[in-house]
Amino acid sequence: MSSRTRTRRAVKVPAGATTVRIPRQRGRRSGQPFIVVVPDRPSLSREAFGFLGRVLWKHRRSLAPLVLAVLAVPVTAVLHVLAWWSGLVLAPLAAGPLVWLVVMQRSRPATRGVLGWRIGLALLATAATAWLALAAAFGPLAGPLELVWLLTLFGAQTAWLVVRRTH
16 A cells, blocks of 8 residues: 555644654655654643742742641531531640640740740640631631631741741
């Protein structure tokens, strides 16, 4: 069968793969074939998501409080839907950071700078655990809990960046 009468078969290439095109041979039949590799052009949205992914991956340790805060919202929503009473179980945990502050201050008295960081950490942890208990009991988007979540997130992220000195 002649090469002119053969039907061409369309080769499906998966998205993102490199397309390899083999041009038809012209001239001598004994000549060596050559291959032209043409990379596919990525779309603008793929470029944007790739850039965003690379930036997030590069700064992943700096964004730990953000990831924990974002994961806390669906977890408390599921807790609220399945067992609203879990907020009553989590409520006593809000006193834990304050107990830690008192115990640490008695066992290892701190000076002004360290005491300020201990108080700030205890208040931030108390706000986070209180939000967790209230969000599990009433839902994460009930009343002012959204604002409390946002303010706690800003405080935790700022303290995290100051302590890690990556700001």
